[in-house]
Amino acid sequence: MNSYDLIIKNGTIIDGTQAPRFMADIGIKNGCIEKIGSLTGESALRTIDAEGKIVAPGVIDTHTHYDAQMFWDPYLTNSSWHGTTSVTVGNCGFGFMPCRESDRERYMKMMEATEQVPLNAMQSALPWTWESFPEWMAAVRAIPKGINVSAYLPLNSLMMYVMGVEAAKTRPATASERAEMRRLLHEAMDAGAVGFGFSFLQNYNSHKDFDGSPMPTDSMQIEEAYNLCRVLKERGEGVVQALMEIPGMPESNRAQCEELARLSGRPVLFNVVVALDVMPDFHRDTLAWLDEVRAKQLPIYAQALCCRIWVQSSAEDFTVWDAHPLFAAFTAADREGKIAMASDPDYRSKVREWYQPEKFYAGGGPLENWVITDACGSSYAKYEGQTIAAIAEQHSACVTDTFWDMVVATEAKLGFKNPPSLSVDPVKVTELLSHPQVIPGTSDGGAHVKISVSGHYQTDFIDWLVREQNMMSLEQMHYKSSYLPARLLGFEKRGALLEGYAADIMVYDFEKINYNQERYDRVEDLPGGDWRWVVYAEGIDNVIVNGEVIFTSNGACTGAHPGRMLNCSGAMLEQIDDKAA
Template sequence: MYDLVIANGNVVDGTGAARVRADIAIANGVIERIDPSIDRGKARRVIDAMGKIVAPGVIDPHTHYDAQVHWDPYCTNSSWHGNTTVVVGNCGFGFMPCRPQDRERYMLMMENTEQVPMPAMREALPWTWESFPEWMAHMKRLHKGVNLAAYMPLNSLMMYVMGVEGAKTRRATVAERARMRDLLHEAMDAGAIGFGLSHLGEFNSHKDIDFSPMPSDTMFAEDAVFLAGVLRERGEGVIQCLAQLNSVNNSFLVEELARASGRPVVHNVINAVDSNPRYHLDIMSWLDRVHAEGLDIYSQALVQRGWVEFNVTYIDTLWQNVEPFTEFSLHVGPEAKAAIAKDEGFRQRARERYDPDMMFGAGGPVETHRLADAKGSRFAQFENMLVSEIAQATGSAPIDVLFDIVAETNAMADFRTTAAVSEDPVKLGEILDHDRVLLGTSDGGAHVKFSAGGQYATDMIMWMAREEQRISLERLHNLLSSKVADVFGFNDRGSLVEGKAADLYIYDFEHITYDRDRYEVLFDLPGNEFRRVCRAEGIDWVVVNGEPIFRSGRSTGAMPGRMITNSIHGAAFSEAAE
């Protein structure tokens, strides 16, 4: 008997092969057979996928669901959009290893850098672990709707061994290096897939509670390179390194990590910059050069159409590195922000310091922000207009318009960015065509009060495949699933092939979409905290390890998710949650 048969689907298997009309038979979480005609009488359940695309579940290598999975076992938004496996521990952030006395500090770190709400973490995290293996054991017991894999986060490792201040101010001693090496080996033995870090110096928007850089951003490169040797010793694992943005390029460290480890290194991030047309081309040329030198480096793409939707109370992490908003960010809470917005001395400094060209990493120039909700103020007549248009209508400078609205609404007006990322399909098509590019930079689980990114696969299908026709579905699903699985060593999943895990989703190619105008606001976090979400339309089923978890966006209640471990300690679909 089969547990499930997906019948009559147009199967895009993720390998790059042409789609075929076929049935898929599933038993014990594994694809048993793919054939044009399977005896459905042998199936306990049949899903008719006539006219629909059946594709491998999306694998997102860059998320921050480390906390959210404890209150949202499906890791939404991502799973609504066909994501069946997510990777946590990115950019060096996570909760393991952690001494009991440092738990509050780690949660503050996650709140300030990734905007995961502190009240939700305090209520939901059980803190039944100290070491990475203890965390992994906890995660295996945790009921999950999707699969998770985890890096060892370097900020956590450094603070555990060197102390918070030591990790942020000095190089590791010989003894501390050895201790970190041993703990990384221990984590890899327990199933870590490698380690993750950011290394952007002062330029990273990831800042500590005192606005100073996080440890890995200013760590001595030699300490990271030393740890890369662990992966060479083991012959397994992958490294994630956020080393380049439009304002800074520390990709030298990515090269050194690849040389020292002999393993794949995922460089963050490649994206298109409208004001700098050569930006992505230069990264692609660099990828070609290092590949010719024998270095196994990939760049992770940020190519989906995304935006930030915010009131200024929750936007500090995007603005704190850009004048005049550095000063503005020091004033915490809506009353304090409204007060500084009214201060004429600050307003004069803001006019003098504001430079639209410096706003690329902060959601785009103020002029391009749209007033989404004026909260009943006198600016309500200008809702849905750009700040530049309001400035023209009122005869004010755009920066004055912004702070006038903040002052009038007690810092509670909602804005929506319209130029946070490039939406040039030509540039993005060039990125997608490069062999050393990986898809998946959702940041899922992070920045939940002003953005959502789990819809990136849906956006690529509806935009680049259907509307622009710049990429075939066969190529796209290879990028969304199989290629990521190959690079990360997830050998048991990522494509619809007999013998692999039955992670897949079924959608209507002509009607798959999402709301491109506004996010939905849900008050569904612990402590009644809110988040912004983006639901999928046109996705009929999402299946994880052979069990449907969503039908037309509604949860089935199934919890078939697993911890996906590194290639040597793998066999993930034998694991069961207690």
């Protein structure tokens, strides 16, 4: 009789707690780590020889938008290829629950506008067998999952469900509406929610509704969030996810964030902190504030977006300019409309007068830095590989006019890539990630699928900050990416390689872990044959979820579906037979 379901032998274990690495075997049974030590002579249904490899806890990504993708991709790629074993959806207040039948199309258009999830994919793949949060949970518990999923109750959805769309965007909730929202949060938490999520950026959020108006939570009174904090305080469980600050905002929402922590008594995941070369003190100011709130004993943690990502898109597909009214009109137009606008002297003149490079850091970076990747055989083909600024200089023209000329010449199919607008200074990024109240992530996995990819952040950090720069240790990195997020979410016995903990594990070759840093790869695997960008992992030998291997070397999928829905304690919710759901 086999002693274990799986044994990982001879590996170098980074357990996630920041304890020094050590050599040992790991014995796994019934989805949990049963023994760590010498297992010589013990038998198992399957054995992985990890000699010369790192064995570490799977990544816990608390900020994704896989709300739709989970219905057609049980492995939630790109994230799982790179060692992510648990994700949280419902971030920034966006999601599909609760939702009345009459609002389904609006919710999907909202997700397309804010997170660039293709509408046709959602229309063809979402079963819409739910209205309430518990009914949504039942639907997700019934679908196969390669990795674990937890969910916030999205506040935009909640406000629109209780108040109606127009009221949610134009007035405060009434006392009775706030009581109903509290009741529905209790209901969601009972069904397995891990808290609630929202954004609160007023008019500064690039997340706009499909009609160009702000989302409900961006224009709401902050009391709507305070109202729900009292539910978490009463229950003594749950997390608040709050997108409350982006670079360049003239107003601070930090006092409101502190009040969220006071009223809830629970961890608040504050978004977003980034390192920028053009604003070198932005992240340092945030870190100083985190020191202040720690002195006040407020459990506020910032989520960092700081891996080396870039934008790779085309004039036809790019939508991140929605934060800028003049460019928002361009991105909202169809291809023929884009060509017409790019040809219009009045429109070009308005853009020319308005445009300043610093205004574009929230829109993928200044136009000057964009590199042309595909001129579609036009007269600009000879400039491929050059920046728009360099091309403009050769034509003695301004940057915006040069861009519009290329849009017209390529019939709005112009392909481009920008260098990272985030800092790639390892000193700044390490300074940010090393702060005790900062966690990495903000991958937005499942979103922006034709624009950028960042589900590979753990691979990037190991390759860049640990191996190449030697500025962080593997012990630090896996603590930040696994154990600390688990503690903040309240997940018991997850996020570390300890006896009795869930066997969520990645096994990789430290010398080979990497990814293609030159370009994203295009795959046509969305519903209906639509396409997206992906980043494949290199050097990751095994990804294990709840004791079962889901990927082997080079991303080969085993077909196993061990993932489960997790509640706010990290407990697995029972899988529901899809025929009974």
